Each structure stands twice: as C-alpha cells, then as structure tokens.
Amino acid sequence: MHFDVAHFFEAPPAALRPFVKMHGLGNHFVIFDRRTDRRAFRNADIVRICDARIGVGGDQLLTIEPPSPEGIAGGAYARMRIFNIDGREVSACGNATRCVAHLLFRENGGSALVLETGAGMLNCRRTGSLEVSVELGPIGWNWRDFPLAREVDMRNLPVRSGPLQNGTALWIGNPHAVFFVDSLAEVDLARHAAPIHDDPLFPEGVNVGVAELVDAGTIRLAVWERPGIATRACGTGACVAAFAARQKGLSASDRFNVHLPGGRLTVELQGTMAVMSGPVATCCAGVVEAEPVADFE
Ligand SMILES: N[C@H](CCC[C@H](N)C(=O)O)C(=O)O
Numbered sequence: 462m463h464f465d466v467a468h469f470f471e472a473p474p475a476a477l478r479p480f481v482k483m484h485g486l487g488n489h490f491v492i493f494d495r496r497t498d499r500r501a502f503r504n505a506d507i508v509r510i511c512d513a514r515i516g517v518g519g520d521q522l523l524t525i526e527p528p529s530p531e532g533i534a535g536g537a538y539a540r541m542r543i544f545n546i547d548g549r550e551v552s553a554c555g556n557a558t559r560c561v562a563h564l565l566f567r568e569n570g571g572s573a574l575v576l577e578t579g580a581g582m583l584n585c586r587r588t589g590s591l592e593v594s595v596e597l598g599p600i601g602w603n604w605r606d607f608p609l610a611r612e613v614d615m616r617n618l619p620v621r622s623g624p625l626q627n628g629t630a631l632w633i634g635n636p637h638a639v640f641f642v643d644s645l646a647e648v649d650l651a652r653h654a655a656p657i658h659d660d661p662l663f664p665e666g667v668n669v670g671v672a673e674l675v676d677a678g679t680i681r682l683a684v685w686e687r688p689g690i691a692t693r694a695c696g697t698g699a700c701v702a703a704f705a706a707r708q709k710g711l712s713a714s715d716r717f718n719v720h721l722p723g724g725r726l727t728v729e730l731q732g733t734m735a736v737m738s739g740p741v742a743t744c745c746a747g748v749v750e751a752e753p754v755a756d757f758e
Pocket residue numbers: 488545551552553554555556557635636668686687688692694695696697698
C-alpha cells in the first residue's frame with residue numbers, strides 16, 4: 462500500500478495541515494506550527510479536530526506562533542495560543558505550556574525558554590528528557606479578572622452543589638473555582654461540578670477543581686474544565702489547588718504533590734508564583750484536513 466499520508470484524503474494537499482499530538486498526564490493537545498504556515502483554523506475545524514471520533518482528539522488545540530513585539534521585548538522564543546474544544550480561545554493551560562516548551566527544546570536544543578501566552582511570559586525549564594517545569598502566576602483573586610457577574614467574597618463563593626461548598630476563586634491566567642472536600646471518591650464530578658461551571662456568577666464559565674487534602678503536602682484533585690469536560694489532568698488547576706490549601710490555612714507547606722486521574726504533578730509555591738513540574742509525552746504526528754482560511758490576528 463502506498464503510505465503517503467496525503468494519499469488517504471480526498472482534500473487537496475493545501476487543505477492538509479501537519480500536527481503533532483502530545484499529552485501531559487493524559488491532558489492531550491493537538492499542536493500546529495503557525496510560524497511555518499500562517500493560515501488560521503475555523504471554529505468548526507477546531508471542534509472536529511479535538512473530537513477523537515471524527516478528528517484527532519484533544520482537550521485543546523494549540524498553535525505555535527511567532528512572538529509578538531511585546532513577546533520579543535520580553536525575550537520570548539515563541540508564542541502559544543490555546544483553543545478549547547468549542548473553538549473558543551483561552552489564555553492559559555499549564556500542561557499545554559509544558560508540552561509546547563518540550564517541542565521547542567527539541568527544536569533549539571536549549572533547556573530554558575520564555576513562552577509568550579495569554580497568561581503572560583512564562584519561564585519554562587527542561588528538567589529531564591521528558592520532564593518540563595513552568596513558572597505560572599502571579600495567582601490573583603480580583604473578581605473583575607474572571608469576570609464574575611457581581612462582586613463576591615472570592616474566598617467563600619456563594620455557590621454550592623452537593624458536597625462542593627465554600628469554594629475559592631483564583632486566577633492564574635485563567636479562572637478557577639477550587640472546592641475542598643473530605644473525600645474526592647464521594648464526588649461525582651460531572652454531576653456536582655457542572656452546575657458550578659454553569660452558574661450565572663461565571664458568565665464566561667470557570668474551571669472547577671475538587672480537591673482533597675491527603676496530608677500537608679499531598680492533594681488529590683479532579684478538574685471539570687471549561688467548557689465542561691473532565692480532563693485527566695489540569696496544570697493550572699494543580700497550582701491553584703495548592704495555593705488555595707495555603708490561603709485557606711489548611712496547609713503551611715510550599716511544596717505539593719498533586720495527584721490527578723492521569724498521574725502526579727509537583728507544585729512549588731513561591732509567594733503568588735507556582736512552579737509546576739511533570740512529564741510530557743508525544744502521542745502521534747500526522748496530517749489533518751482543515752479548510753484553508755486566510756491569516757488573522
Ligand atoms: N488543562 C489546562 C487548563 C486548560 C484551561 C481551559 N480549560 C480554560 O478554559 O481555562 C491546564 O493544564 O492548565
């Protein structure tokens with residue numbers, strides 16, 4: 462059989478876009494390099510590509526872009542844009558940052574770089590052949606950042622759902638609501654977290670973290686991510702869960718092992734910054750059909 466990938470598509474070669482798919486603890490991403498091919502993606506293509514049944518499958522679609530003038534001034538090697546499975550662009554994703562930094566380390570042979578994202582210039586470090594750390598933050602709790610429909614007590618959110626109550630709202634480039642529970646095993650994530658995500662208090666949705674403090678330095682965490690999916694891991698969610706444990710006075714530790722359904726991330730808190738570390742892996746690479754669309758910014 463003729464195994465030239467382009468051969469399997471009816472579409473003209475110009476409609477085929479090369480991608481690499483990576484994951485960090487099963488939080489999976491379809492990644493495109495827009496430095497070499499400036500064409501953009503339609504919303505409908507993003508939705509299909511992220512759907513494993515009819516596309517590639519991913520929790521987000523990522524594009525690697527040339528840095529903006531501000532990025533260049535900040536020493537960024539490249540810029541990353543992040544699109545949720547509904548096609549909406551969001552500003553932060555911890556595991557995606559680690560995966561893209563790994564690709565860029567392979568490209569330039571380095572072991573430290575600055576990646577420009579909607580959450581700012583992020584310092585990334587290679588800490589092993591398949592291990593990357595990223596410094597995320599500053600973590601904040603300004604209600605206007607989220608945005609919230611009205612000003613509320615960010616450390617004691619006026620929303621509850623089943624065992625989820627007394628939540629904390631934290632911003633780390635994207636919005637999170639973190640709820641500590643006695644036992645994560647007793648939480649039905651889709652049933653209990655979805656009503657929080659959908660609450661009118663969060664007009665743009667919110668990533669809902671459900672955390673159990675196992676001991677002063679260990680958290681079990683599950684995250685119901687915008688726009689309403691249970692991911693295997695959430696890097697920004699791990700950082701804000703650790704920060705919330707400290708802010709709530711539940712732990713005085715500044716180092717946390719955060720156990721997610723897909724595995725373990727470590728989070729080291731440095732004031733309002735969080736250094737999040739963990740493994741990355743490459744799943745596959747190939748081409749996928751996407752309607753050619755002119756450049757946009
Ligand atoms: N999984 C990602 C978060 C994606 C955030 C996205 N779902 C949002 O709408 O903010 C992480 O590792 O941080």
